[in-house]
Amino acid sequence: MESSDKKKKGGLSRRDFINSSIRFSVILGIGAIGGKLLTRTQVRQMVWQLDTSKCIQCGRCATNCVKTPSAVKCVHVYSMCGYCDLCGGYFRPEVKELTTAAENQLCPTSAIRRTFVEDPYFQFDIDRDLCNGCGKCVKGCGAFGNGSLQLQVCHDLCDNCNECAIARDCPADAFSRVPSDNPYLFSGYDSKKKG
Protein backbone atom coordinates (compact mmCIF):
# COMPACT_ATOMS: atom_id res chain seq x y z
CA MET A 1 0.00 0.00 0.00
CA GLU A 2 2.86 2.27 0.97
CA SER A 3 4.89 1.47 -2.21
CA SER A 4 1.97 2.04 -4.54
CA ASP A 5 1.61 5.41 -2.88
CA LYS A 6 5.21 6.28 -3.67
CA LYS A 7 4.68 5.25 -7.33
CA LYS A 8 1.69 7.43 -7.53
CA LYS A 9 3.66 10.30 -6.05
CA GLY A 10 6.24 10.01 -8.92
CA GLY A 11 9.07 8.25 -6.98
CA LEU A 12 11.17 5.46 -8.62
CA SER A 13 10.97 1.86 -7.67
CA ARG A 14 14.27 -0.03 -7.26
CA ARG A 15 13.59 -2.02 -10.47
CA ASP A 16 12.98 1.14 -12.50
CA PHE A 17 16.11 2.73 -11.09
CA ILE A 18 18.26 -0.28 -12.07
CA ASN A 19 16.72 -0.42 -15.56
CA SER A 20 17.29 3.29 -16.15
CA SER A 21 20.85 3.04 -14.87
CA ILE A 22 21.65 0.15 -17.23
CA ARG A 23 20.13 1.97 -20.21
CA PHE A 24 22.03 5.13 -19.32
CA SER A 25 25.31 3.21 -18.95
CA VAL A 26 24.84 1.45 -22.31
CA ILE A 27 24.11 4.75 -24.07
CA LEU A 28 27.06 6.38 -22.35
CA GLY A 29 29.36 3.48 -23.31
CA ILE A 30 28.26 3.52 -26.96
CA GLY A 31 28.73 7.30 -27.03
CA ALA A 32 32.21 7.03 -25.54
CA ILE A 33 33.31 4.28 -27.96
CA GLY A 34 31.82 6.17 -30.90
CA GLY A 35 33.51 9.39 -29.82
CA LYS A 36 36.83 7.65 -29.37
CA LEU A 37 36.59 6.06 -32.81
CA LEU A 38 35.64 9.39 -34.34
CA THR A 39 38.57 11.22 -32.77
CA ARG A 40 40.92 8.41 -33.81
CA THR A 41 39.92 8.79 -37.41
CA GLN A 42 40.39 12.54 -37.18
CA VAL A 43 43.91 12.42 -35.61
CA ARG A 44 46.37 12.19 -38.49
CA GLN A 45 49.12 9.63 -38.43
CA MET A 46 52.57 11.09 -37.92
CA VAL A 47 55.60 10.09 -39.97
CA TRP A 48 59.29 11.02 -40.10
CA GLN A 49 60.26 13.73 -42.56
CA LEU A 50 63.76 14.66 -43.71
CA ASP A 51 64.28 18.37 -44.39
CA THR A 52 66.72 18.37 -47.29
CA SER A 53 67.67 21.99 -46.74
CA LYS A 54 69.14 21.02 -43.35
CA CYS A 55 70.72 17.73 -44.47
CA ILE A 56 74.53 17.74 -44.44
CA GLN A 57 75.00 14.26 -45.96
CA CYS A 58 76.80 12.91 -42.87
CA GLY A 59 76.25 9.28 -43.92
CA ARG A 60 74.24 8.30 -40.84
CA CYS A 61 71.09 7.64 -42.84
CA ALA A 62 73.01 4.74 -44.35
CA THR A 63 74.55 3.43 -41.13
CA ASN A 64 71.96 4.10 -38.40
CA CYS A 65 68.63 2.95 -39.89
CA VAL A 66 67.21 -0.25 -38.41
CA LYS A 67 66.45 -1.39 -41.96
CA THR A 68 69.14 -2.79 -44.23
CA PRO A 69 69.53 -1.10 -46.63
CA SER A 70 68.25 2.11 -45.10
CA ALA A 71 64.69 3.37 -45.68
CA VAL A 72 66.25 6.72 -46.55
CA LYS A 73 66.96 6.85 -50.27
CA CYS A 74 68.17 9.33 -52.82
CA VAL A 75 65.28 10.79 -54.79
CA HIS A 76 65.84 12.57 -58.08
CA VAL A 77 63.88 15.79 -58.62
CA TYR A 78 64.02 15.66 -62.40
CA SER A 79 62.59 19.14 -62.90
CA MET A 80 65.65 20.61 -61.17
CA CYS A 81 68.22 18.49 -63.01
CA GLY A 82 70.56 19.96 -65.60
CA TYR A 83 70.95 16.53 -67.29
CA CYS A 84 74.68 17.26 -67.41
CA ASP A 85 77.23 15.09 -69.15
CA LEU A 86 79.77 15.71 -66.38
CA CYS A 87 77.40 15.11 -63.45
CA GLY A 88 78.92 15.84 -60.04
CA GLY A 89 76.51 13.40 -58.43
CA TYR A 90 77.43 10.54 -60.73
CA PHE A 91 81.16 10.87 -61.37
CA ARG A 92 83.99 10.71 -58.87
CA PRO A 93 85.89 14.00 -58.46
CA GLU A 94 89.07 12.68 -60.06
CA VAL A 95 87.31 11.15 -63.08
CA LYS A 96 89.31 11.19 -66.32
CA GLU A 97 86.79 9.67 -68.73
CA LEU A 98 83.06 10.28 -68.70
CA THR A 99 82.02 6.65 -69.01
CA THR A 100 79.85 4.38 -66.89
CA ALA A 101 82.86 2.27 -65.83
CA ALA A 102 82.64 1.37 -62.14
CA GLU A 103 85.90 3.16 -61.30
CA ASN A 104 84.38 6.45 -62.53
CA GLN A 105 81.23 6.23 -60.44
CA LEU A 106 80.81 8.10 -57.18
CA CYS A 107 78.02 5.89 -55.80
CA PRO A 108 79.46 3.11 -53.63
CA THR A 109 76.65 0.75 -54.67
CA SER A 110 76.31 1.80 -58.34
CA ALA A 111 72.71 2.79 -57.69
CA ILE A 112 72.62 5.56 -60.30
CA ARG A 113 71.89 4.68 -63.92
CA ARG A 114 73.19 7.06 -66.61
CA THR A 115 71.30 7.11 -69.91
CA PHE A 116 72.05 9.21 -72.99
CA VAL A 117 69.11 11.38 -74.02
CA GLU A 118 70.44 13.66 -76.76
CA ASP A 119 73.59 15.69 -77.15
CA PRO A 120 74.70 16.81 -74.56
CA TYR A 121 72.02 15.56 -72.16
CA PHE A 122 72.10 12.49 -69.93
CA GLN A 123 69.39 11.24 -67.62
CA PHE A 124 70.20 9.89 -64.18
CA ASP A 125 67.87 7.43 -62.44
CA ILE A 126 68.13 5.99 -58.95
CA ASP A 127 67.85 2.24 -58.43
CA ARG A 128 66.06 2.20 -55.07
CA ASP A 129 66.94 -1.40 -54.35
CA LEU A 130 70.63 -0.55 -54.52
CA CYS A 131 70.60 2.90 -52.91
CA ASN A 132 71.72 2.81 -49.28
CA GLY A 133 71.01 6.48 -48.54
CA CYS A 134 74.64 7.45 -47.95
CA GLY A 135 74.11 10.86 -49.59
CA LYS A 136 77.42 10.93 -51.42
CA CYS A 137 75.73 11.73 -54.74
CA VAL A 138 73.57 14.35 -53.01
CA LYS A 139 76.68 16.18 -51.88
CA GLY A 140 78.26 15.98 -55.35
CA CYS A 141 75.11 17.20 -57.05
CA GLY A 142 74.70 20.05 -54.58
CA ALA A 143 78.31 21.14 -54.95
CA PHE A 144 78.58 21.00 -58.74
CA GLY A 145 75.01 21.01 -59.99
CA ASN A 146 71.53 22.19 -59.18
CA GLY A 147 70.97 19.99 -56.12
CA SER A 148 68.37 17.81 -57.83
CA LEU A 149 69.50 14.67 -55.97
CA GLN A 150 68.01 14.76 -52.47
CA LEU A 151 67.65 12.30 -49.61
CA GLN A 152 64.14 11.40 -48.48
CA VAL A 153 62.54 8.92 -46.08
CA CYS A 154 60.72 6.38 -48.26
CA HIS A 155 57.54 5.74 -46.33
CA ASP A 156 56.73 2.51 -48.12
CA LEU A 157 59.97 1.13 -46.65
CA CYS A 158 60.15 3.00 -43.34
CA ASP A 159 59.01 1.17 -40.18
CA ASN A 160 58.03 4.57 -38.71
CA CYS A 161 59.70 3.76 -35.38
CA ASN A 162 58.60 5.90 -32.46
CA GLU A 163 62.23 6.74 -31.83
CA CYS A 164 63.96 6.84 -35.21
CA ALA A 165 67.60 5.81 -34.83
CA ILE A 166 68.68 8.19 -37.61
CA ALA A 167 66.69 11.14 -36.27
CA ARG A 168 68.19 10.58 -32.81
CA ASP A 169 71.76 10.82 -34.13
CA CYS A 170 71.23 13.34 -36.96
CA PRO A 171 73.81 16.10 -36.34
CA ALA A 172 71.84 18.60 -38.45
CA ASP A 173 68.53 17.99 -36.69
CA ALA A 174 66.98 17.49 -40.11
CA PHE A 175 64.32 14.95 -39.05
CA SER A 176 60.94 15.83 -37.63
CA ARG A 177 57.54 14.21 -37.07
CA VAL A 178 54.95 15.52 -39.50
CA PRO A 179 51.40 14.52 -40.48
CA SER A 180 51.39 11.72 -43.04
CA ASP A 181 49.41 13.75 -45.57
CA ASN A 182 52.50 15.87 -46.31
CA PRO A 183 55.43 13.53 -45.75
CA TYR A 184 58.03 14.81 -48.24
CA LEU A 185 59.94 18.08 -48.22
CA PHE A 186 62.25 18.93 -51.11
CA SER A 187 64.45 22.00 -51.21
CA GLY A 188 64.53 24.36 -54.18
CA TYR A 189 61.36 22.87 -55.62
CA ASP A 190 57.78 24.00 -55.25
CA SER A 191 55.85 20.71 -55.19
CA LYS A 192 52.50 22.50 -55.00
CA LYS A 193 53.28 24.58 -58.06
CA LYS A 194 54.63 21.79 -60.21
CA GLY A 195 52.44 18.95 -58.99
Added chain:
Amino acid sequence: MKQKVIIWLSLILLLVVVAFMVKDFFYQPKSSNENPYEYKMDKLRHIDSSLITYIEVHQIKPDIEVLHGIVIDKSDNIYLAGKDRVMIYDFELNLKTSFKIGIEAKCIAVGDDSKIYLGVNDHVEVYDNIGTKLKSWSPINVKSVITSIALSEKYVYVADAGNRIVYQYDTEGTLQKEIGKKNPEKGIQGFIIPSPYFDLLIGREGELWVVNPGRHQLESYNEKGDLISSWNKTSMDVEGFCGCCNPSNIAMLSDGSFVTSEKAIERVKIHLPSGEFKCVVASPDKFVEGTHGIDLAVDSKDRIYVLDPEKKMVSIYVKKK
Protein backbone atom coordinates in the same frame (compact mmCIF):
# COMPACT_ATOMS: atom_id res chain seq x y z
CA MET B 1 97.66 -19.03 2.39
CA LYS B 2 95.69 -20.55 -0.46
CA GLN B 3 92.57 -18.68 0.66
CA LYS B 4 94.45 -15.33 0.60
CA VAL B 5 95.53 -15.93 -3.00
CA ILE B 6 91.95 -16.67 -4.03
CA ILE B 7 90.71 -13.47 -2.33
CA TRP B 8 93.37 -11.36 -4.07
CA LEU B 9 92.67 -12.95 -7.45
CA SER B 10 88.93 -12.35 -6.97
CA LEU B 11 89.56 -8.69 -6.10
CA ILE B 12 91.74 -8.20 -9.19
CA LEU B 13 89.10 -9.86 -11.35
CA LEU B 14 86.42 -7.61 -9.84
CA LEU B 15 88.50 -4.51 -10.54
CA VAL B 16 89.01 -5.58 -14.17
CA VAL B 17 85.26 -6.10 -14.60
CA VAL B 18 84.48 -2.70 -13.03
CA ALA B 19 87.07 -0.98 -15.25
CA PHE B 20 85.60 -2.62 -18.35
CA MET B 21 82.08 -1.55 -17.37
CA VAL B 22 83.20 2.05 -16.74
CA LYS B 23 84.89 2.16 -20.15
CA ASP B 24 81.84 0.67 -21.81
CA PHE B 25 79.49 3.16 -20.16
CA PHE B 26 81.45 6.39 -20.47
CA TYR B 27 83.74 6.11 -23.47
CA GLN B 28 82.54 5.71 -27.01
CA PRO B 29 84.91 4.78 -29.80
CA LYS B 30 85.93 7.80 -31.90
CA SER B 31 85.05 6.09 -35.14
CA SER B 32 81.30 6.28 -34.41
CA ASN B 33 81.20 9.87 -35.73
CA GLU B 34 83.22 9.20 -38.86
CA ASN B 35 81.40 9.16 -42.17
CA PRO B 36 82.43 6.12 -44.18
CA TYR B 37 80.79 7.71 -47.25
CA GLU B 38 82.37 11.16 -47.00
CA TYR B 39 82.70 13.05 -50.29
CA LYS B 40 86.18 14.51 -50.18
CA MET B 41 86.63 17.66 -52.28
CA ASP B 42 89.90 18.74 -50.65
CA LYS B 43 91.97 17.54 -53.60
CA LEU B 44 89.89 19.53 -56.07
CA ARG B 45 89.97 22.66 -53.96
CA HIS B 46 93.72 22.51 -53.52
CA ILE B 47 95.70 24.50 -56.06
CA ASP B 48 99.45 24.28 -56.50
CA SER B 49 100.76 27.66 -55.33
CA SER B 50 103.12 27.87 -58.33
CA LEU B 51 100.02 28.21 -60.56
CA ILE B 52 98.82 31.33 -58.73
CA THR B 53 100.51 34.23 -60.49
CA TYR B 54 98.32 37.07 -59.25
CA ILE B 55 98.18 38.84 -55.92
CA GLU B 56 95.36 40.74 -54.23
CA VAL B 57 96.32 44.38 -53.75
CA HIS B 58 93.10 46.24 -52.90
CA GLN B 59 89.55 45.71 -51.78
CA ILE B 60 86.35 47.69 -52.23
CA LYS B 61 83.72 47.14 -49.56
CA PRO B 62 80.60 48.93 -50.79
CA ASP B 63 77.70 49.72 -48.50
CA ILE B 64 75.13 47.66 -50.37
CA GLU B 65 72.69 45.00 -49.22
CA VAL B 66 73.14 42.61 -52.17
CA LEU B 67 75.96 42.88 -54.70
CA HIS B 68 75.59 41.33 -58.17
CA GLY B 69 77.44 43.05 -61.00
CA ILE B 70 80.57 44.98 -61.87
CA VAL B 71 81.71 46.81 -64.99
CA ILE B 72 84.55 49.23 -65.76
CA ASP B 73 84.31 52.04 -68.32
CA LYS B 74 87.04 53.36 -70.62
CA SER B 75 88.16 55.88 -67.98
CA ASP B 76 88.56 53.04 -65.48
CA ASN B 77 85.61 54.11 -63.37
CA ILE B 78 84.20 51.13 -61.53
CA TYR B 79 80.43 50.57 -61.53
CA LEU B 80 78.81 48.24 -59.01
CA ALA B 81 75.16 47.17 -59.09
CA GLY B 82 72.94 45.19 -56.78
CA LYS B 83 69.85 45.60 -54.67
CA ASP B 84 68.41 49.09 -54.88
CA ARG B 85 71.74 50.77 -55.62
CA VAL B 86 74.39 51.62 -58.20
CA MET B 87 77.78 52.78 -56.92
CA ILE B 88 80.49 54.37 -59.01
CA TYR B 89 84.16 54.48 -57.91
CA ASP B 90 87.06 56.20 -59.63
CA PHE B 91 90.35 54.54 -60.55
CA GLU B 92 91.76 55.30 -57.10
CA LEU B 93 88.79 53.51 -55.55
CA ASN B 94 87.15 56.66 -54.18
CA LEU B 95 83.37 56.62 -54.23
CA LYS B 96 82.22 59.15 -56.87
CA THR B 97 78.49 58.59 -57.00
CA SER B 98 75.90 56.36 -55.48
CA PHE B 99 72.23 56.36 -56.34
CA LYS B 100 69.09 54.39 -55.55
CA ILE B 101 67.34 52.45 -58.29
CA GLY B 102 64.44 50.90 -56.37
CA ILE B 103 64.99 47.50 -57.96
CA GLU B 104 67.51 44.65 -57.80
CA ALA B 105 69.87 44.82 -60.76
CA LYS B 106 71.42 41.43 -61.58
CA CYS B 107 73.94 42.75 -64.09
CA ILE B 108 75.34 46.02 -65.37
CA ALA B 109 76.96 47.47 -68.49
CA VAL B 110 78.12 50.97 -69.34
CA GLY B 111 78.42 52.69 -72.72
CA ASP B 112 80.96 55.15 -74.05
CA ASP B 113 78.30 57.83 -73.55
CA SER B 114 78.23 56.89 -69.80
CA LYS B 115 74.73 55.43 -70.08
CA ILE B 116 74.25 52.65 -67.57
CA TYR B 117 72.32 49.52 -68.60
CA LEU B 118 70.90 47.38 -65.81
CA GLY B 119 69.50 43.88 -66.24
CA VAL B 120 66.43 43.48 -64.02
CA ASN B 121 64.91 39.98 -64.25
CA ASP B 122 63.02 40.25 -67.58
CA HIS B 123 63.94 43.71 -68.85
CA VAL B 124 66.66 46.35 -69.17
CA GLU B 125 66.63 49.76 -67.50
CA VAL B 126 68.80 52.63 -68.69
CA TYR B 127 70.19 55.34 -66.39
CA ASP B 128 72.60 58.22 -66.81
CA ASN B 129 75.64 58.39 -64.55
CA ILE B 130 73.96 60.60 -61.94
CA GLY B 131 71.04 58.26 -61.42
CA THR B 132 68.35 59.65 -63.71
CA LYS B 133 66.27 56.88 -65.21
CA LEU B 134 66.22 57.37 -68.97
CA LYS B 135 64.26 54.39 -70.17
CA SER B 136 62.80 51.06 -69.17
CA TRP B 137 62.74 48.59 -72.05
CA SER B 138 59.78 46.30 -72.58
CA PRO B 139 59.94 43.01 -70.67
CA ILE B 140 61.00 40.10 -72.88
CA ASN B 141 58.65 37.36 -71.60
CA VAL B 142 57.74 35.53 -68.39
CA LYS B 143 60.55 32.98 -68.81
CA SER B 144 63.17 35.66 -69.14
CA VAL B 145 66.10 35.83 -66.67
CA ILE B 146 68.63 38.45 -67.78
CA THR B 147 72.10 37.56 -66.51
CA SER B 148 74.47 39.73 -68.54
CA ILE B 149 74.63 42.76 -70.83
CA ALA B 150 77.44 43.77 -73.19
CA LEU B 151 77.74 46.79 -75.45
CA SER B 152 79.38 46.99 -78.86
CA GLU B 153 79.62 50.19 -80.89
CA LYS B 154 76.20 49.63 -82.49
CA TYR B 155 74.37 47.10 -80.39
CA VAL B 156 73.35 46.08 -76.89
CA TYR B 157 73.59 42.32 -76.30
CA VAL B 158 71.44 40.81 -73.57
CA ALA B 159 71.98 37.25 -72.26
CA ASP B 160 68.70 35.62 -71.25
CA ALA B 161 69.27 32.44 -69.23
CA GLY B 162 65.55 31.69 -69.03
CA ASN B 163 65.07 31.60 -72.80
CA ARG B 164 68.64 30.36 -73.45
CA ILE B 165 69.29 32.98 -76.07
CA VAL B 166 71.22 36.20 -76.61
CA TYR B 167 69.20 39.17 -77.83
CA GLN B 168 70.73 41.87 -80.00
CA TYR B 169 69.12 45.29 -79.47
CA ASP B 170 69.89 48.70 -80.84
CA THR B 171 70.71 51.33 -78.24
CA GLU B 172 67.06 52.44 -78.13
CA GLY B 173 65.90 49.00 -77.07
CA THR B 174 64.50 47.73 -80.36
CA LEU B 175 65.10 44.02 -80.81
CA GLN B 176 67.24 43.29 -83.87
CA LYS B 177 68.17 39.65 -83.69
CA GLU B 178 68.27 36.46 -81.62
CA ILE B 179 71.71 34.88 -81.43
CA GLY B 180 72.68 31.32 -80.51
CA LYS B 181 69.50 29.44 -81.37
CA LYS B 182 70.26 25.81 -82.22
CA ASN B 183 71.03 25.55 -85.92
CA PRO B 184 73.03 22.46 -86.93
CA GLU B 185 73.39 23.71 -90.52
CA LYS B 186 75.31 26.75 -89.24
CA GLY B 187 77.17 24.71 -86.63
CA ILE B 188 75.33 26.35 -83.74
CA GLN B 189 74.68 23.78 -81.01
CA GLY B 190 72.42 25.97 -78.88
CA PHE B 191 73.02 27.18 -75.35
CA ILE B 192 72.77 24.74 -72.46
CA ILE B 193 71.94 26.75 -69.35
CA PRO B 194 71.10 24.47 -66.40
CA SER B 195 71.17 27.35 -63.90
CA PRO B 196 71.10 31.15 -64.29
CA TYR B 197 74.78 31.73 -65.09
CA PHE B 198 75.11 32.96 -68.65
CA ASP B 199 77.71 35.63 -69.30
CA LEU B 200 78.92 37.46 -72.38
CA LEU B 201 81.45 40.14 -73.42
CA ILE B 202 82.62 42.06 -76.44
CA GLY B 203 86.05 40.98 -77.71
CA ARG B 204 88.90 43.09 -79.03
CA GLU B 205 87.61 42.97 -82.63
CA GLY B 206 84.05 43.79 -81.61
CA GLU B 207 83.01 40.13 -81.74
CA LEU B 208 80.55 38.77 -79.20
CA TRP B 209 81.82 36.08 -76.80
CA VAL B 210 79.16 34.02 -75.04
CA VAL B 211 79.61 31.34 -72.38
CA ASN B 212 77.80 28.09 -73.11
CA PRO B 213 78.07 26.84 -69.52
CA GLY B 214 76.39 23.46 -69.94
CA ARG B 215 79.08 22.56 -72.46
CA HIS B 216 81.92 24.33 -70.60
CA GLN B 217 82.39 26.24 -73.81
CA LEU B 218 83.02 29.78 -75.00
CA GLU B 219 81.57 30.75 -78.38
CA SER B 220 82.18 33.85 -80.48
CA TYR B 221 79.63 35.35 -82.89
CA ASN B 222 79.70 38.19 -85.36
CA GLU B 223 76.98 40.83 -85.36
CA LYS B 224 75.00 38.85 -87.95
CA GLY B 225 74.71 36.03 -85.42
CA ASP B 226 77.08 33.67 -87.25
CA LEU B 227 79.32 31.45 -85.15
CA ILE B 228 82.98 32.45 -85.62
CA SER B 229 84.81 30.13 -83.24
CA SER B 230 84.53 28.22 -79.99
CA TRP B 231 86.62 26.36 -77.44
CA ASN B 232 85.71 24.13 -74.56
CA LYS B 233 87.52 22.51 -71.63
CA THR B 234 85.64 19.92 -69.61
CA SER B 235 87.71 18.58 -66.76
CA MET B 236 87.64 18.16 -63.00
CA ASP B 237 91.24 19.43 -62.97
CA VAL B 238 92.29 23.06 -62.77
CA GLU B 239 92.93 23.10 -66.55
CA GLY B 240 89.21 22.92 -67.34
CA PHE B 241 85.69 23.49 -66.08
CA CYS B 242 83.37 21.10 -64.30
CA GLY B 243 79.88 21.05 -62.86
CA CYS B 244 76.68 21.98 -64.60
CA CYS B 245 77.32 25.62 -65.39
CA ASN B 246 80.88 26.82 -65.69
CA PRO B 247 82.54 29.19 -66.26
CA SER B 248 79.87 31.28 -64.56
CA ASN B 249 81.43 34.62 -65.53
CA ILE B 250 84.11 35.89 -67.90
CA ALA B 251 86.18 38.98 -68.65
CA MET B 252 88.91 39.68 -71.21
CA LEU B 253 92.48 40.93 -70.80
CA SER B 254 94.14 43.25 -73.31
CA ASP B 255 95.98 40.33 -74.97
CA GLY B 256 92.69 38.52 -75.63
CA SER B 257 93.10 36.02 -72.78
CA PHE B 258 89.98 35.12 -70.84
CA VAL B 259 89.53 35.61 -67.13
CA THR B 260 87.04 33.03 -65.89
CA SER B 261 85.26 32.46 -62.60
CA GLU B 262 83.61 29.26 -61.47
CA LYS B 263 81.08 28.06 -58.97
CA ALA B 264 81.26 24.74 -57.05
CA ILE B 265 85.05 25.04 -56.96
CA GLU B 266 85.22 28.77 -56.44
CA ARG B 267 88.25 30.01 -58.32
CA VAL B 268 89.33 32.61 -60.86
CA LYS B 269 91.66 31.54 -63.68
CA ILE B 270 93.11 32.82 -66.92
CA HIS B 271 92.82 30.91 -70.18
CA LEU B 272 94.72 31.84 -73.33
CA PRO B 273 92.69 33.02 -76.35
CA SER B 274 92.95 29.45 -77.66
CA GLY B 275 91.39 28.15 -74.44
CA GLU B 276 94.51 26.62 -72.93
CA PHE B 277 94.80 27.08 -69.18
CA LYS B 278 97.38 29.73 -68.26
CA CYS B 279 97.30 30.46 -64.54
CA VAL B 280 95.20 31.00 -61.43
CA VAL B 281 94.21 34.45 -60.18
CA ALA B 282 92.29 33.54 -57.01
CA SER B 283 92.21 30.10 -55.42
CA PRO B 284 89.15 28.55 -53.69
CA ASP B 285 90.46 29.48 -50.23
CA LYS B 286 89.76 33.14 -51.08
CA PHE B 287 86.02 32.44 -51.16
CA VAL B 288 83.37 31.13 -48.83
CA GLU B 289 82.42 27.60 -49.89
CA GLY B 290 79.23 27.75 -51.94
CA THR B 291 79.79 31.22 -53.39
CA HIS B 292 77.96 31.60 -56.72
CA GLY B 293 78.08 34.32 -59.37
CA ILE B 294 81.59 35.73 -58.97
CA ASP B 295 81.45 38.58 -61.48
CA LEU B 296 84.62 39.87 -63.16
CA ALA B 297 85.96 43.00 -64.77
CA VAL B 298 89.30 44.16 -66.14
CA ASP B 299 90.59 47.74 -66.32
CA SER B 300 92.88 49.37 -68.89
CA LYS B 301 95.98 48.30 -66.91
CA ASP B 302 94.84 44.67 -66.87
CA ARG B 303 94.06 44.73 -63.19
CA ILE B 304 91.45 42.06 -62.47
CA TYR B 305 88.40 42.96 -60.37
CA VAL B 306 86.71 40.03 -58.66
CA LEU B 307 83.25 40.65 -57.23
CA ASP B 308 82.46 38.36 -54.31
CA PRO B 309 78.66 38.40 -53.79
CA GLU B 310 78.93 36.40 -50.57
CA LYS B 311 81.40 38.75 -48.85
CA LYS B 312 79.84 41.76 -50.61
CA MET B 313 83.15 43.13 -51.74
CA VAL B 314 85.44 43.51 -54.74
CA SER B 315 89.03 42.27 -54.67
CA ILE B 316 91.57 43.74 -57.07
CA TYR B 317 94.34 41.51 -58.33
CA VAL B 318 97.55 42.38 -60.17
CA LYS B 319 100.20 40.17 -61.67
CA LYS B 320 102.96 39.13 -59.27
CA LYS B 321 106.32 40.69 -60.08
